[in-house]
Amino acid sequence: MSIEKVAIIGLGLLGGSIGLAVKARAPGITTSGFDADPAVRAKATERGLTDNVHESAADAVRDADLVILCVPVGAMREAAAEIADVLPPRAIVSDVGSSKQSVAEDLAAALPGAIVIPAHPVAGTEQSGPEAGFATLFVNRWCILTPPAGADEAAVETLAEFWRKLGARIEIMDPQHHDLVLAVTSHIPHLIAYTIVGTASDLEEVTQGEVIKYSAGGFRDFTRIAASDPTMWRDVFLHNKVAVLEMLGRFTEDLTALQRAIRSGDGDTLHELFSRTRAIRRGIIQEGQDDPSPDFGRGH
Amino acid sequence: MSIEKVAIIGLGLLGGSIGLAVKARAPGITTSGFDADPAVRAKATERGLTDNVHESAADAVRDADLVILCVPVGAMREAAAEIADVLPPRAIVSDVGSSKQSVAEDLAAALPGAIVIPAHPVAGTEQSGPEAGFATLFVNRWCILTPPAGADEAAVETLAEFWRKLGARIEIMDPQHHDLVLAVTSHIPHLIAYTIVGTASDLEEVTQGEVIKYSAGGFRDFTRIAASDPTMWRDVFLHNKVAVLEMLGRFTEDLTALQRAIRSGDGDTLHELFSRTRAIRRGIIQEGQDDPSPDFGRGH
Numbered sequence: 001m002s003i004e005k006v007a008i009i010g011l012g013l014l015g016g017s018i019g020l021a022v023k024a025r026a027p028g029i030t031t032s033g034f035d036a037d038p039a040v041r042a043k044a045t046e047r048g049l050t051d052n053v054h055e056s057a058a059d060a061v062r063d064a065d066l067v068i069l070c071v072p073v074g075a076m077r078e079a080a081a082e083i084a085d086v087l088p089p090r091a092i093v094s095d096v097g098s099s100k101q102s103v104a105e106d107l108a109a110a111l112p113g114a115i116v117i118p119a120h121p122v123a124g125t126e127q128s129g130p131e132a133g134f135a136t137l138f139v140n141r142w143c144i145l146t147p148p149a150g151a152d153e154a155a156v157e158t159l160a161e162f163w164r165k166l167g168a169r170i171e172i173m174d175p176q177h178h179d180l181v182l183a184v185t186s187h188i189p190h191l192i193a194y195t196i197v198g199t200a201s202d203l204e205e206v207t208q209g210e211v212i213k214y215s216a217g218g219f220r221d222f223t224r225i226a227a228s229d230p231t232m233w234r235d236v237f238l239h240n241k242v243a244v245l246e247m248l249g250r251f252t253e254d255l256t257a258l259q260r261a262i263r264s265g266d267g268d269t270l271h272e273l274f275s276r277t278r279a280i281r282r283g284i285i286q287e288g289q290d291d292p293s294p295d296f297g298r299g300h
Numbered sequence: 301m302s303i304e305k306v307a308i309i310g311l312g313l314l315g316g317s318i319g320l321a322v323k324a325r326a327p328g329i330t331t332s333g334f335d336a337d338p339a340v341r342a343k344a345t346e347r348g349l350t351d352n353v354h355e356s357a358a359d360a361v362r363d364a365d366l367v368i369l370c371v372p373v374g375a376m377r378e379a380a381a382e383i384a385d386v387l388p389p390r391a392i393v394s395d396v397g398s399s400k401q402s403v404a405e406d407l408a409a410a411l412p413g414a415i416v417i418p419a420h421p422v423a424g425t426e427q428s429g430p431e432a433g434f435a436t437l438f439v440n441r442w443c444i445l446t447p448p449a450g451a452d453e454a455a456v457e458t459l460a461e462f463w464r465k466l467g468a469r470i471e472i473m474d475p476q477h478h479d480l481v482l483a484v485t486s487h488i489p490h491l492i493a494y495t496i497v498g499t500a501s502d503l504e505e506v507t508q509g510e511v512i513k514y515s516a517g518g519f520r521d522f523t524r525i526a527a528s529d530p531t532m533w534r535d536v537f538l539h540n541k542v543a544v545l546e547m548l549g550r551f552t553e554d555l556t557a558l559q560r561a562i563r564s565g566d567g568d569t570l571h572e573l574f575s576r577t578r579a580i581r582r583g584i585i586q587e588g589q590d591d592p593s594p595d596f597g598r599g600h
Contacts, residue, residue, distance in 0.1 A: 186517025217486025
């Protein structure tokens with residue numbers, strides 16, 4: 001199996017970056033694109049995110065070997081239904097969604113008999129829309145494939161090879177385990193960031209102007225994540241509910257323990273934790289998953 | 301009043317950056333330094349963090365017009381006591397600590413009759429120690445002065461002018477209000493970051509290797525803050541207990557409300573908050589308090 005044409009449904013940060021990455025790193029592959037929003041289609045045409053931008057999802061997937069749905073996870077089922085009648089029978093259908101159990105169910109229901117291999121490239125920025133994508137987004141990032149039981153091995157390898165061409169590293173995972181791992185490395189961090197930014201906005205004793213002025217004390221880091229796409233993130237929390245609530249419970253227990261340590265003046269407990277957490281940062285930098293410069297290399 | 305010689309007690313990230321900033325931006329001012337750790341003194345001499353590095357705090361403050369204590373807030377009282385007998389009577393004593401009520405009390409107790417003007421430059425990185433400082437750390441950052449009631453206005457203005465020379469912007473604030481503002485813009489963000497990194501490290505179902513590999517989903521941002529100096533941060537939480545516990549209570553209430561929204565599938569509540577939090581990010585970028593590039597300008 002080889003991929004000669006990939007159809008990208010949804011031309012925001014992820015879809016646009018896939019199109020640009022194919023152009024830059026896999027020029028033998030043709031791309032076609034569609035987005036439900038006409039303004040996004042116009043911008044995608046202007047930036048050349050895909051070789052062709054079509055007026056319907058059905059037109060975009062014609063003759064495609066690989067279809068990648070790049071829409072919020074709450075819109076997967078509808079997006080799949082739109083292409084069900086015209087999907088080439090041997091095409092692989094995949095996605096980039098951040099919850100994998102829900103996507104597997106939705107795509108299987110909407111596309112009975114199709115070759116469905118859900119995927120999740122763990123990459124992004126806080127920006128969204130057709131102007132946000134860039135060709136190197138996936139370089140050295142992990143792309144997790146969650147093939148269903150009994151999936152065609154050749155199709156899985158074909159999809160893996162596609163992502164490798166875009167610069168990604170591949171991991172195969174059970175969808176349930178994926179959802180648990182991502183709850184802790186992505187979903188809970190976003191939920192916490194949205195919460196503290198909301199808390200800070202609503203205070204009466206501290207003005208928004210003060211929050212903004214003194215944000216360099218650490219708060220500003222959280223505002224980046226809390227500027228992420230609201231629809232995408234609403235859908236993630238609604239579609240990975242079980243794992244998110246489970247991990248949120250663990251986080252809250254640990255926060256309560258620290259609260260008690262602060263109240264009782266237990267400096268040893270605080271110091272022990274604060275020393276231990278440095279090791280994870282070192283591991284992330286050693287694995288090439290973050291910028292080693294102080295402060296992410298922000299200009300000073 | 302004018303400052304001809306500044307003594308810096310504690311030559312880590314903050315103390316070292318003050319020394320380098322004076323050298324770069326206020327070359328008319330002489331600097332002397334001291335650190336309780338001989339290895340830090342040796343490194344400070346090697347990097348030239350101050351014009352002279354002394355073997356005792358008492359030696360460093362001789363003839364100083366301004367003494368800045370750059371030690372963890374839990375060490376302020378002892379550091380002040382060490383210079384009490386030799387402090388020039390007209391010298392201004394200040395600091396860089398992140399809690400201001402506790403520092404005001406500790407310095408007043410240790411230095412009766414001295415001119416004490418506590419201060420807090422809201423600037424830093426996750427790195428610490430004598431190799432971490434750099435001359436531009438304070439440029440365009442806010443430095444909050446919290447003069448006690450009845451403080452000498454000329455002394456306050458002299459200190460403000462010193463910080464302006466280093467590139468900082470000045471705000472005068474009541475120490476109690478400072479502690480509330482910084483609890484939300486700095487202390488709670490650090491506490492949350494330490495907590496989630498600790499939670500992720502302790503899971504049985506998800507390995508540390510997985511947490512590291514998939515950290516680009518958002519988690520890695522928190523690991524930067526959670527790599528900050530453990531002693532400094534232990535002291536902040538123990539010395540700003542009241543405001544931290546108050547703000548932690550607000551955060552926990554808001555998180556519980558979001559938890560309920562997720563459990564009940566209330567997408568509107570999630571979407572409304574996630575849309576609202578973007579405005580704060582825009583304000584921070586407009587005010588020049590963060591890098592406007594996607595992902596803080598990390599290399600992609």
